[in-house]
Amino acid sequence: MRILHLDSGREMRGGQWQALRLHRGLIERGHQSLLLAREGSPLLEAAREAGLPCDVLRPLRLGLLSREFDLVHAHDSRSHTLAAIFSRVPFVVSRRVAFPVRDSAISRWKYGRAALFLAVSRHVAIGLRNAGVEERRIEVVYDGVAVPPQAAYGDAVLIPYTIDSQKGMVLAQEAAQIAGVKVEITRNLAADLPRARALVYLTRSEGLGSGILLAMAYGVTVIASDVGGIPELIRDGENGILVKNDPAAVASAFARIDPAFGRAARATVIERFTEEHMVTATLTAYKRVLS
Numbered sequence: 001m002r003i004l005h006l007d008s009g010r011e012m013r014g015g016q017w018q019a020l021r022l023h024r025g026l027i028e029r030g031h032q033s034l035l036l037a038r039e040g041s042p043l044l045e046a047a048r049e050a051g052l053p054c055d056v057l058r059p060l061r062l063g064l065l066s067r068e069f070d071l072v073h074a075h076d077s078r079s080h081t082l083a084a085i086f087s088r089v090p091f092v093v094s095r096r097v098a099f100p101v102r103d104s105a106i107s108r109w110k111y112g113r114a115a116l117f118l119a120v121s122r123h124v125a126i127g128l129r130n131a132g133v134e135e136r137r138i139e140v141v142y143d144g145v146a147v148p149p150q151a152a153y154g155d156a157v158l159i160p161y162t163i164d165s166q167k168g169m170v171l172a173q174e175a176a177q178i179a180g181v182k183v184e185i186t187r188n189l190a191a192d193l194p195r196a197r198a199l200v201y202l203t204r205s206e207g208l209g210s211g212i213l214l215a216m217a218y219g220v221t222v223i224a225s226d227v228g229g230i231p232e233l234i235r236d237g238e239n240g241i242l243v244k245n246d247p248a249a250v251a252s253a254f255a256r257i258d259p260a261f262g263r264a265a266r267a268t269v270i271e272r273f274t275e276e277h278m279v280t281a282t283l284t285a286y287k288r289v290l291s
Contacts, residue, residue: 001286002032004069006079008057012042014210015096018143018278019075020046025279027052034069036062062086071286074114081110090115090289094141095124096207098228101131108132115289118282121208121229139285142232143210144278147270151219151262154195157254160211161187168202168225168245175250176200193218198257202245206230213273216240216265223253233273239264 003026007019019035020043026033036057037044047054057079063086066072072091074083083091093114101107111133118141119125125138159172169185176183183200186192189211193199199215199222206228213233215222224230226242234240241256243249 001026001071001283001290002069003034003286004066004072005033005035005075006057006062006072006083007035007037007041007043007075008078008082009043009076010038010041012046014143014208015075015094016041016043016046017210018094019043020050020052021144021146021275022073022279022282023047023052023054024050025275026283029279029283031283032069057082059086063088070290080114084110084113092116092118092285092289094118094120095128096120098124098127098205098207100127101133103131116285118285121232123229123232124207139281139288141281141285142273142278143208143213144273144275145210145213145217145269146275147217147266148194150194151266152194152196154197156192156196157181157183157198157200157257158186158189158192158196158215159183159200160189161185166204168204171245171247172200172202172250175247176254178247178251179254181254189214193220196220197259197262198223198254200250201225201230202243202250203227203230204245209233212240213269216262216273217269219259219262219266221257221259221261222265223250223257233268234265237261239268 009016023033023035035047035054039056059082066087066089072083072087074080074093080093095117117138128138162169201212201224203225208229222240236242241253243253
């Protein structure tokens with residue numbers, strides 16, 4: 001199978017990590033895969049450092065280049081637009097965000113062009129259906145992460161750094177102060193998780209939460225907002241803690257941190273949310289389109 005991936009993101013966020021993992025996984029399984037990303041982007045640099053086939057995303061080349069592939073996979077909104085305009089073969093779109101699809105003539109045209117949407121959660125799939133996308137053009141494909149050989153072993157309680165107004169970094173800090181718990185703001189979650197015992201992941205809207213999955217893979221107890229697709233990962237009191245976005249509710253959750261939740265979370269990832277699961281599910285979706 002020959003797959004052309006498009007990503008126009010300026011940052012290395014959850015979607016970019018998933019695109020990179022999928023790209024690598026397809027190549028490891030013997031498929032031809034090429035990643036086009038924004039010039040100077042962290043994703044393009046990461047692909048180059050990993051020795052994976054990649055190039056700069058140049059929209060005007062897509063029409064001709066797409067003919068060399070069986071399928072185009074757009075990984076973000078702008079790439080979706082580019083694929084709708086330029087792709088000369090069927091294309092699929094990863095939909096990761098929980099906010100509603102715009103109701104406009106241009107948006108309806110754009111969303112009508114994709115052969116299939118890969119929704120990152122059932123919650124996102126419902127949003128697509130509410131926007132008028134037919135059930136037959138939606139497939140849920142969950143994120144996948146690598147499971148580290150050793151679980152986390154430290155005592156740090158981490159809060160991801162963010163300037164996103166939808167995320168709850170300030171709320172998490174406020175709750176920690178109420179609870180009298182020392183927390184750390186992390187700018188590199190992957191590097192800091194091995195010495196953690198808990199992650200506080202608060203948000204007003206979330207398609208799924210790849211940072212949550214990464215923490216779960218390390219066997220870390222996650223305290224997360226009970227919104228969006230997050231409850232599809234975390235079962236409160238079993239493999240993590242779900243809370244309302246309220247300082248008192250979050251503060252009380254610190255006392256519930258339990259290593260048993262972390263062990264159950266790691267088992268959940270191994271069972272359902274590994275990179276291998278994600279690549280297999282994506283390939284199944286590709287075959288649906290090409291058949």
